[in-house]
Amino acid sequence: MKGFAFGQYYPARSVLHRMDPRAKVICAVAYIVASFLCKNTFSFLLLLVSAFALILISRIPMKVVLRSIKALIFIMAFTAVLNIFWIVDTSEGAAPLVDFWVIKIYAKGLYHAAFILVRILAMVIGTGLFLTYTTTPIALTDALESLLRPLAKIKVPVHAFAMMMTIALRFIPTIMEETEKIMSAQKARGADFTTGSLAKRAKALIPIIVPLFASAFRRADELATAMECRCYHGGEGRTKLRVLKYHGRDAFALIFVALFIGGIVAINIFGRKYGWLYTM
Amino acid sequence: MKKKDKISRPNPQAVGTETGTAPSVPIMNQTENPKIRLENINYYYGKGTPFEVKALDSVSLDIHAGKLTGIIGHTGSGKSTLVQLLNGLSRAGEGRVLLDGTDIWAKPKDIGRIRYRVGLVMQYPEYQLFEETVFADIAFGPRNMGLSEEEIRERVVEAAAFAGVPADLMDKSPFDLSGGQKRRVAIAGIMAMRPEVLVLDEPAAGLDPQGRHTIFQGIRHYNRNTGCTVLIVSHSMEDMAQYCDDVVVMAHAKVLMAGDRDYIFSRADELEAVGLDIPQVTKLCQLLRRGGMPMPAGLYTVEAAEEALEAIFSQAKGQRKGGKQA
Amino acid sequence: MENTPFIHVQNLSYSYVGEDDKPIPVLKNLSLDIREGEYVVILGHNGSGKSTFAKLLNLVVDDYTFAEGTITVDGVEVMSPDLTDEEVLNLRKNVGMVFQNPDNQLVATVVEEDVAFGPENLGIPQSELRARVDEALATVGMTDYAHHEPHRLSGGQKQRVAIAGIIAMKPRCMIFDESTAMLDPVGRREVLETIEKLNREEGITVISITHYMDEAARADRVIVLSDGQLVLDGTPGEVFTHSDTLRAVGLDLPQCTAVSQHLITKNLPVHGEINTPEQCAEAILNAWKRM
Numbered sequence: 001m002k003g004f005a006f007g008q009y010y011p012a013r014s015v016l017h018r019m020d021p022r023a024k025v026i027c028a029v030a031y032i033v034a035s036f037l038c039k040n041t042f043s044f045l046l047l048l049v050s051a052f053a054l055i056l057i058s059r060i061p062m063k064v065v066l067r068s069i070k071a072l073i074f075i076m077a078f079t080a081v082l083n084i085f086w087i088v089d090t091s092e093g094a095a096p097l098v099d100f101w102v103i104k105i106y107a108k109g110l111y112h113a114a115f116i117l118v119r120i121l122a123m124v125i126g127t128g129l130f131l132t133y134t135t136t137p138i139a140l141t142d143a144l145e146s147l148l149r150p151l152a153k154i155k156v157p158v159h160a161f162a163m164m165m166t167i168a169l170r171f172i173p174t175i176m177e178e179t180e181k182i183m184s185a186q187k188a189r190g191a192d193f194t195t196g197s198l199a200k201r202a203k204a205l206i207p208i209i210v211p212l213f214a215s216a217f218r219r220a221d222e223l224a225t226a227m228e229c230r231c232y233h234g235g236e237g238r239t240k241l242r243v244l245k246y247h248g249r250d251a252f253a254l255i256f257v258a259l260f261i262g263g264i265v266a267i268n269i270f271g272r273k274y275g276w277l278y279t280m
Numbered sequence: 281m282k283k284k285d286k287i288s289r290p291n292p293q294a295v296g297t298e299t300g301t302a303p304s305v306p307i308m309n310q311t312e313n314p315k316i317r318l319e320n321i322n323y324y325y326g327k328g329t330p331f332e333v334k335a336l337d338s339v340s341l342d343i344h345a346g347k348l349t350g351i352i353g354h355t356g357s358g359k360s361t362l363v364q365l366l367n368g369l370s371r372a373g374e375g376r377v378l379l380d381g382t383d384i385w386a387k388p389k390d391i392g393r394i395r396y397r398v399g400l401v402m403q404y405p406e407y408q409l410f411e412e413t414v415f416a417d418i419a420f421g422p423r424n425m426g427l428s429e430e431e432i433r434e435r436v437v438e439a440a441a442f443a444g445v446p447a448d449l450m451d452k453s454p455f456d457l458s459g460g461q462k463r464r465v466a467i468a469g470i471m472a473m474r475p476e477v478l479v480l481d482e483p484a485a486g487l488d489p490q491g492r493h494t495i496f497q498g499i500r501h502y503n504r505n506t507g508c509t510v511l512i513v514s515h516s517m518e519d520m521a522q523y524c525d526d527v528v529v530m531a532h533a534k535v536l537m538a539g540d541r542d543y544i545f546s547r548a549d550e551l552e553a554v555g556l557d558i559p560q561v562t563k564l565c566q567l568l569r570r571g572g573m574p575m576p577a578g579l580y581t582v583e584a585a586e587e588a589l590e591a592i593f594s595q596a597k598g599q600r601k602g603g604k605q606a
Numbered sequence: 607m608e609n610t611p612f613i614h615v616q617n618l619s620y621s622y623v624g625e626d627d628k629p630i631p632v633l634k635n636l637s638l639d640i641r642e643g644e645y646v647v648i649l650g651h652n653g654s655g656k657s658t659f660a661k662l663l664n665l666v667v668d669d670y671t672f673a674e675g676t677i678t679v680d681g682v683e684v685m686s687p688d689l690t691d692e693e694v695l696n697l698r699k700n701v702g703m704v705f706q707n708p709d710n711q712l713v714a715t716v717v718e719e720d721v722a723f724g725p726e727n728l729g730i731p732q733s734e735l736r737a738r739v740d741e742a743l744a745t746v747g748m749t750d751y752a753h754h755e756p757h758r759l760s761g762g763q764k765q766r767v768a769i770a771g772i773i774a775m776k777p778r779c780m781i782f783d784e785s786t787a788m789l790d791p792v793g794r795r796e797v798l799e800t801i802e803k804l805n806r807e808e809g810i811t812v813i814s815i816t817h818y819m820d821e822a823a824r825a826d827r828v829i830v831l832s833d834g835q836l837v838l839d840g841t842p843g844e845v846f847t848h849s850d851t852l853r854a855v856g857l858d859l860p861q862c863t864a865v866s867q868h869l870i871t872k873n874l875p876v877h878g879e880i881n882t883p884e885q886c887a888e889a890i891l892n893a894w895k896r897m
Contacts (some may be wrong), residue, residue, distance in 0.1 A: 082644040138715045170715045173757040178407075184369050185408040188400040189469060190392065192425030209422070210410035214455060219710045225666050226711035229703040230771060231695050241722035241739060268737040355760065355790045437745055459652060486706075486787045488651045488817040490856035515790050518861065557791050560820070560861035567887035573894055582861050586868045587889065593874055596897040 025248035028130035070259035159235025309538035314342035321375035353530030367398035399475030405466030443468035521580035546578030611639035621672035702772030708764035762793025823881035862886035
């Protein structure tokens with residue numbers, strides 16, 4: 001667990017890694033919007049191609065990205081199956097491809113299932129590549145604090161939220177290590193976490209959870225004192241060592257994503273006008 | 281200078297450090313019928329990854345039954361890894377750990393039973409306390425062993441006495457105790473399992489001098505009265521010198537030397553060479569010898585140094601008197 | 607050098623609020639002065655009140671119900687109720703604290719950002735922040751680790767980062783509250799060398815709270831507290847001659863001091879300041895050669 005890294009940050013040298021985290025947050029949101037705007041075969045194809053293009057740009061090995069998709073395979077399969085069996089084509093002249101007992105599968109259902117798969121895939125790859133893979137959690141926190149700053153005007157504690165995130169990120173590895181230590185200590189006293197009924201196993205967690213909480217409170221208390229001693233008094237009048245700066249590449253990326261959305265909208269409009277295949 | 285039981289001791293060996301690649305490494309501190317024997321232990325962290333680290337390198341070592349053995353070495357020397365092997369909390373990729381001559385992993389399913397026979401007190405054990413009362417916390421181990429209430433009570437009372445937990449604390453919450461008291465409760469929790477071997481990782485870390493002495497004296501008293509084999513991991517050479525019978529010195533994932541106190545401290549120069557803090561008096565004696573004084577080598581207690589110095593000074597006085605008369 | 611001491615403590619008493627609002631006394635009528643540039647070690651067993659004293663100097667105890675007497679830091683009375691927020695911040699900037707557990711005082715996930723935390727809170731302009739962080743990291747010898755994650759460092763390294771975080775605020779005085787207690791010998795050595803450097807080279811007043819006697823031996827001045835009272839105060843050499851008092855309050859003599867004092871009781875001519883093995887060996891050899 002020593003090598004545990006929070007999130008899935010994958011160090012590499014790519015333009016995506018170098019982008020300003022705020023621009024990346026905006027791009028990720030825009031990309032999700034784009035995936036929802038897709039309406040027909042051509043726009044979904046464009047979406048799929050863009051997702052793989054992003055992987056290439058990020059210089060993250062394909063298999064690393066695919067690994068994260070593996071975790072979602074069940075959900076993806078489930079939605080796909082749901083679409084295949086549930087969608088009934090009521091349009092004129094639409095005959096089911098398969099008509100067996102209560103099961104009727106239409107071509108439209110297959111297309112819908114494929115569309116949904118592409119959408120989920122693109123969203124996972126898009127947010128992953130813009131955010132978790134190429135951006136450290138701390139940079140992400142900075143970006144969110146900066147982007148949400150206008151909310152501070154309506155008394156949303158944006159700074160406090162960001163500070164909490166930072167501290168959480170700082171202490172997650174420490175507490176993971178501590179959990180491991182406490183588990184070893186209790187194992188040495190004969191605690192058994194691996195056998196027995198569910199209720200017994202749940203009970204076996206008490207010797208871990210109680211010390212863990214006690215220690216977390218102690219840490220919180222000591223940290224609060226230490227922060228006070230280092231003149232912490234909230235976000236007011238605070239300066240920052242690391243100031244986020246937009247660069248040319250960020251503007252370029254934002255314009256590109258805007259054009260991408262525009263392109264998808266255009267394809268949708270043309271698709272409707274000329275009756276392209278299988279719109280959603 | 282007291283050099284008791286020097287004769288009956290087998291001669292401690294310090295080979296093996298140079299012959300690390302040999303398939304079978306001579307056993308350090310070898311004895312007949314050791315309580316614990318480590319045979320050719322190799323232990324890796326992250327084996328097969330680019331971050332592979334060899335934490336233990338061809339370690340072969342005997343721990344003598346009934347003795348108080350200290351294990352000393354820098355952070356990262358492998359001593360904490362070694363300790364976790366002894367009760368099967370982790371398992372070495374290569375080599376065997378023998379308890380009374382039997383491989384502890386002979387029946388992997390029974391490793392839980394080994395943990396009752398080899399009790400381990402981890403570093404800062406006070407952070408493992410969780411029960412509502414001190415009594416219940418000390419009883420956690422014995423209860424897991426499936427003992428009768430009567431037997432549990434008896435063991436808790438006995439262990440509390442050895443560890444120095446006053447009887448009037450028994451019904452208090454462990455969270456209301458002072459740091460030193462919590463530490464003693466945690467140690468009692470392991471002693472109450474009546475292990476055959478008690479292993480303590482830095483039992484006195486962070487305590488003030490009085491707290492240190494109380495803990496170490498308690499452990500020594502326990503060792504002498506129960507005959508339980510005790511291992512203490514520590515950074516402090518001064519504590520080792522004062523309380524341990526045998527000392528195992530770890531450096532760079534290997535056992536650098538092992539043997540009884542007299543033997544280890546007679547090699548103080550080598551200890552210093554690997555960057556270990558030798559006791560201040562040992563350092564002092566070393567400096568005095570270099571300054572030409574006929575101090576015996578390998579002194580490690582204040583009393584022995586005082587005795588030796590007094591002898592030297594009275595001899596010098598005698599010579600001066602003799603010189604004047606002549 | 608100055609006439610007014612940097613820290614002036616007069617008749618300070620402090621009690622925690624116990625059950626039923628009863629006071630539990632921690633400090634009893636403590637009076638002492640600390641001059642700018644001094645290197646003072648405060649010794650005492652656990653529960654002697656030394657940590658509470660340190661926290662009072664930085665105004666970070668929880669409850670002032672049972673606080674009496676005065677503490678003046680650089681002419682400002684710190685326990686005064688009319689202290690402004692600005693004065694509190696100024697006090698904490700001038701008197702930096704380093705605590706025992708290195709893990710529980712680092713805030714950020716990257717070393718250099720943690721070092722910047724204090725100055726950021728003080729509102730130091732961004733251009734100067736960079737310089738301060740680099741300088742502080744260089745002082746503690748951690749420049750190469752600027753971009754590391756704190757949880758991957760050794761105890762001694764973490765503690766040096768914590769020290770850098772205080773130095774970056776440019777304090778005039780630093781308090782080390784058992785900052786070496788959780789470290790291994792290597793870590794302790796690193797931190798002690800850093801502390802000494804800060805005092806000797808940067809002129810920072812150092813108050814180090816510990817129960818390691820060999821650390822006390824290296825200070826200019828040693829203060830011994832027991833049960834909230836000042837028991838001894840003087841140079842290490844002076845304090846160590848009171849071996850019985852030290853033992854009575856639960857402290858050990860450094861082994862060398864014990865040996866030399868034993869020889870002195872035997873009327874052997876061992877003289878001089880004896881705090882380190884080197885000094886002790888020299889004194890004994892001199893005595894022996896003169897025989």
